[in-house]
Amino acid sequence: MAKRADILVRFGKRVRELRTEQGYSQESFAHACELDRTYMGGIERGERNVALRNIERIAGTLGVSIAELTDGV
Template sequence: MGKRADILLRFGERVRALRKEQGYSQEGFASACGLDRTYMGGIERGERNLALRNIELIADTLGISLAELMQEL
């Protein structure tokens, strides 16, 4: 079994997948979260170690719980 991807990369991939499922562009989603588009891009690429407040903003914008957001990580 290969080494699991870094948690930041897995989280970013999860956010990207959920964002796309809901039909958001990256720019539109970042705006809805109240975050900068370049910051959101960094999250989705696994480059940002984001604060819990921002994780909560993402979950709230997606209309899901923190537990649902963290599923499959």
């Protein structure tokens, strides 16, 4: 069985996928979430272990539930 990517990397890819589908730049999305752009970049690269409060912010900005945000992660 192939090794799955780390959960932080998988979550970051999912955030990036949904963000780009909605036409957000990383900077405009971070601003909409009230998070720093460099922090958002770290999330998308799988370098940040995101707090649940920030996951809720990200999901809310994307207009999806936390369950939808983490689908496939």
